[in-house]
Amino acid sequence: MNIVVCVKQVPDTATERKLRPDDKTLDRDAVDGVVNELDEYAVEEALRLKEAHGGEVTVLTMGPAKATETIRKALAMGADKAVHLSDDALHGSDALSTSYAMAQALKKIGFDLVILGSESTDARTGVLAAMLAERLGAPQLTLARKVEVNGSAIAIERITDYGYDKVEATLPAVVSVVEKINEPRYPSFKGIMAAKKKPVEALGIADASVDASAVGLAAAYSEVAEFAAAPPRAAGTIVKDEGDGGVKAADFLASKKFI
Amino acid sequence: MSEILVLVEHVDGEIKKVTLELLTLARTLGEPSAVWAGPGCGDAAKAKLAEYGADKIYVADSDEVVNYVVAPKAELLARLVADKSPAAVLVASTIEGKEVAGRLAVKTDSGVITDAVGLGEGFVADQSIFGGGVNVRSRVTKGTPIVAVRPNSTAPVAAAGAGAEEKVEVAPSEAARAAKIVERVKEEKGARPELTEAAIVVSGGRGVGSAENFAIIEKLADSLGAAVGASRAATDAKWYPHQFQVGQTGKTVSPQLYIAAGISGAIQHRAGMQTSKTIIVVNKDPEAPIFEIADFGVVGDLFQVVPQLTEEIEKRK
Ligand SMILES: Cc1cc2nc3c(=O)[nH]c(=O)nc-3n(C[C@H](O)[C@H](O)[C@H](O)COP(=O)(O)OP(=O)(O)OC[C@H]3O[C@@H](n4cnc5c(N)ncnc54)[C@H](O)[C@@H]3O)c2cc1C
Numbered sequence: 001m002n003i004v005v006c007v008k009q010v011p012d013t014a015t016e017r018k019l020r021p022d023d024k025t026l027d028r029d030a031v032d033g034v035v036n037e038l039d040e041y042a043v044e045e046a047l048r049l050k051e052a053h054g055g056e057v058t059v060l061t062m063g064p065a066k067a068t069e070t071i072r073k074a075l076a077m078g079a080d081k082a083v084h085l086s087d088d089a090l091h092g093s094d095a096l097s098t099s100y101a102m103a104q105a106l107k108k109i110g111f112d113l114v115i116l117g118s119e120s121t122d123a124r125t126g127v128l129a130a131m132l133a134e135r136l137g138a139p140q141l142t143l144a145r146k147v148e149v150n151g152s153a154i155a156i157e158r159i160t161d162y163g164y165d166k167v168e169a170t171l172p173a174v175v176s177v178v179e180k181i182n183e184p185r186y187p188s189f190k191g192i193m194a195a196k197k198k199p200v201e202a203l204g205i206a207d208a209s210v211d212a213s214a215v216g217l218a219a220a221y222s223e224v225a226e227f228a229a230a231p232p233r234a235a236g237t238i239v240k241d242e243g244d245g246g247v248k249a250a251d252f253l254a255s256k257k258f259i
Numbered sequence: 260m261s262e263i264l265v266l267v268e269h270v271d272g273e274i275k276k277v278t279l280e281l282l283t284l285a286r287t288l289g290e291p292s293a294v295w296a297g298p299g300c301g302d303a304a305k306a307k308l309a310e311y312g313a314d315k316i317y318v319a320d321s322d323e324v325v326n327y328v329v330a331p332k333a334e335l336l337a338r339l340v341a342d343k344s345p346a347a348v349l350v351a352s353t354i355e356g357k358e359v360a361g362r363l364a365v366k367t368d369s370g371v372i373t374d375a376v377g378l379g380e381g382f383v384a385d386q387s388i389f390g391g392g393v394n395v396r397s398r399v400t401k402g403t404p405i406v407a408v409r410p411n412s413t414a415p416v417a418a419a420g421a422g423a424e425e426k427v428e429v430a431p432s433e434a435a436r437a438a439k440i441v442e443r444v445k446e447e448k449g450a451r452p453e454l455t456e457a458a459i460v461v462s463g464g465r466g467v468g469s470a471e472n473f474a475i476i477e478k479l480a481d482s483l484g485a486a487v488g489a490s491r492a493a494t495d496a497k498w499y500p501h502q503f504q505v506g507q508t509g510k511t512v513s514p515q516l517y518i519a520a521g522i523s524g525a526i527q528h529r530a531g532m533q534t535s536k537t538i539i540v541v542n543k544d545p546e547a548p549i550f551e552i553a554d555f556g557v558v559g560d561l562f563q564v565v566p567q568l569t570e571e572i573e574k575r576k
Contacts, residue, residue, distance in 0.1 A: 017389045038508060095371065096364055118354075121507060124388070124530075125373045126354060127361030130329060134362040139437035140328050143354060145501070158328065161353070161453060161502060162270075163446030167328055169438045179508050180494075180501050221370030221402065225383055227395040233552050236538075238545070241559025246567025249539060250575065252555040256537060258459070258483065258516055259572050 001055035001149070001171075004111045005046045005079065006102065007039040009063050009070040010122040017122065023217055024224040025092045026122055035070045038117025040077070040184040041177050045147060046115050047078045048182065053149055056080045058109060062090060062102055068200065075195035076187030082198065083109055087205040092217025099131035101215050105208040106136060111172055113154070118143050118176040129176035139169035142176040261346035262315075263289040264339055266332070266359065267308065268351050272299035274307050276456045277351040279415035281408055282311040284378050286418060289346050290314045294339060296332045297325035309422025311415060316422055319429040323436070329355060330435035333362035335427065340367050340403050347382050352407035352511075353455060360407045369402025376412045376513065376534060384408075391533030409534075410455045411513045446500045449477070454486045454503060459516040460535070462488035462505055463498075464528075466521020466542065466561055470498040475565050476520060482572040488512065488532075490522045506531035520561045524549025541565060 011017050011031035020027045046057045059074040059082040061067050071082045085105045093101065106114060114136075119126040133140035141147075144156040145164065152171045157164045159178055187195070205212055213219060239248050253259045263285040268275040278293070285291035292315040293308040300318045308316050317339060324331045336348060336359065348363065350356040357373045364371035377385035382404040386395045399405070454460065461483065463476035473487070480487045489499040491506055505512055507527040517535035522528060524540075524547055532538075533552060540553040541564045550556045557564050 017392070019393060019395075095361065099361075099365065119508065121527075121530075122389075124507070125361075126357050127364075127371065127373060130358035130361040131365050134330070134333070134365040137434050137437075140330060140358070140362075141438055142328070142358060157444075158440075159502060160355070160443070161455070163444045163500070163502060165328075165440045166442040166444065167438050168441050173438075178501075179491075220400070221364070222372055222397050222399045225396045225398055227393055230387065230392055230394050233538075233554070236550075236553040236555055238550055238553065238556040238558060240545075241557050241564055243563075244567075245541070245557035245559040245564040246569075247571050249541070249555060249557055249564065249568045250571035252539065253516075253572070254575065256516075258537075259575050 001053050002112045003046045004058045004060050004109055004114050005042050006060050006116045007070055007074050008036045008120050009033040009067040010036045010120050019227050033066055035073050036117055036120045041179050041181055042115045042117045043074045043077050044182045044184040045177050071200055072195050075198045076191040077185055082200040083203050084200055085203045089205055089212045089216050093215045094220045095125050095127050096221045097215040097219050099128055099135055101210045103132055103135035104210045108208050114174045116176045118178050129174055133174040139173040141169055141173050144175055144177050145180045261289045262343055263291050264345045264348045265291050265293050266350040267293050267295045272301055274304055277410040279311045280413050281349045283415050284413050285349055286312045296335055305422055309420050310417050312418050312420040313422050314420040316424045317427050319427045321429055323431050324429055326440050327436050328438040329358045331431035332359045334431055334435050335429055336363050337366040347404040350407050352409040357407050360405050364405050367402055369405055370399030371405040372397055373407040375406050375408045387534050409513055452486045454488055454510050455512055457486035458514055459483045459485035460488045460512050460514045461485045461518045463493055463520050464490035464522030465492035473499055479565050479569045482569045490528050519549055520565055522549055523547045
């Protein structure tokens with residue numbers, strides 16, 4: 001089975017993230033990049049499926065040169081090779097143009113299964129997998145907490161507001177995973193060493209047949225009109241429980257007319 | 260005034276509150292038309308949609324629309340966008356609503372904004388990003404604006420619309436029938452309001468200590484008519500089902516009141532609840548970061564404080 005895992009480098013959520021005043025995009029230079037946490041679950045699931053069914057795991061990243069760190073991490077976990085879609089023209093791409101560029105790259109690479117994390121910690125739109133399924137004309141198997149492949153049949157458990165749906169489809173398919181699906185492995189020392197020798201193919205937009213006028217900030221389908229740091233929440237009242245903490249909390253609720 | 264499509268969220272024929280909120284918002288910007296995907300749009304449902312301002316109600320009464328993952332709903336909306344040329348399409352910013360919006364954006368070559376917490380003139384949307392640290396106002400610049408609005412972004416206000424029904428014949432394409440839902444499994448916990456819609460949410464974390472102890476959280480929630488939430492530490496430990504997880508990889512909630520007990524306030528948890536209007540915290544560690552966003556905090560043992568609070572609320576009813 002030919003599995004492609006999409007991973008994204010995102011700013012560490014533990015650091016302060018800012019928008020650039022000039023073009024109102026995320027200032028990626030100002031912060032440390034880490035692998036989007038949910039994508040590690042996607043890599044893990046890809047590796048498990050490969051271990052069970054054979055095949056190959058290719059990592060696909062779209063992002064600036066710096067994103068190679070993220071690729072190395074996925075390779076160190078055990079992926080076989082990587083494709084790095086990188087081009088200055090891609091800077092500032094929104095979800096629509098990102099999904100377009102990624103879909104073009106995926107068509108070039110070829111796949112039986114595409115796996116993504118269900119959401120990135122920076123944009124948090126949670127729409128990329130659905131957009132890819134739409135663009136690739138492949139079944140949308142998103143928000144999976146369990147994936148089973150049997151020949152060309154694939155079944156997932158998709159989380160919902162009330163529990164989960166059992167969903168069935170035929171490969172090729174697009175899967176996104178939630179973090180309940182597995183426990184990602186840590187790269188071993190051997191894995192880290194081996195990753196250094198694994199092939200990473202650089203893909204420019206022309207190589208992937210991506211139309212330059214359809215990506216990047218200028219091609220965005222929406223614009224940030226204005227932004228500002230959220231006003232800090234007014235400091236709250238903190239009391240130490242002296243045996244009447246619950247009563248005091250009830251007084252507060254009453255003062256706010258909740259009771 | 261121009262037409263605005265509002266995708267109705269419904270369960271077992273009941274309309275979710277967020278739909279009434281979307282209709283209320285849409286009324287300030289144009290003439291709302293409700294879009295009902297699937298069976299179950301009965302007279303009561305139609306009356307409710309009209310009561311909150313739906314001028315038209317498009318009904319695609321077919322199992323086919325709901326028996327496959329997301330794609331048929333996007334197809335239905337895309338067709339209505341082509342036929343009716345609405346000024347905008349509003350959906351609820353739930354996990355599924357966002358996916359519908361995403362596919363619709365690709366189909367109609369239009370811009371999409373998700374997680375809006377407000378929507379104004381010119382369909383300029385308010386968003387709160389980076390775990391609540393930055394407020395952004397953005398607008399769609401191409402195609403038909405598609406905006407996913409979070410539950411609890413506005414209070415639903417009734418104002419009658421004509422509520423004229425128009426049936427829409429649908430037959431999802433083969434591509435839209437690629438991912439079939441073969442079974443829906445309910446893992447519900449009692450008859451509480453739904454987490455993302457609830458006006459009050461009471462959440463428990465690792466400090467609750469066990470699945471049995473979650474009864475303490477549930478009792479407090481029930482005394483307030485609230486939904487129950489949980490931190491990831493609590494759902495990972497299987498003390499509470501995953502769909503009640505609040506945070507970055509769980510639900511995003513924005514209630515009037517959020518009570519966090521035994522939760523430290525990791526950034527990933529805060530990302531899912533930071534826009535709550537009022538926040539109350541019970542934690543035994545005065546250094547817990549959750550206190551930074553508390554309007555009222557009690558430093559103490561939740562096993563003392565929470566039952567006392569519940570008792571006090573019952574007394575004052
Ligand atoms: C990819 C990824 C996604 C994540 N997504 C989410 C998410 O969606 N939601 C989420 O919540 N987390 C998420 N996390 C996890 C997050 O980082 C924290 O680990 C988690 O929120 C901690 O849960 P907690 O606050 O319940 O536990 P802890 O951090 O262990 O805090 C427990 C708190 O309880 C207090 N306590 C203990 N006993 C008592 C007592 N008797 N009385 C009062 N207080 C007591 C302690 O003082 C402590 O502050 C995610 C992490 C990753 C890596």
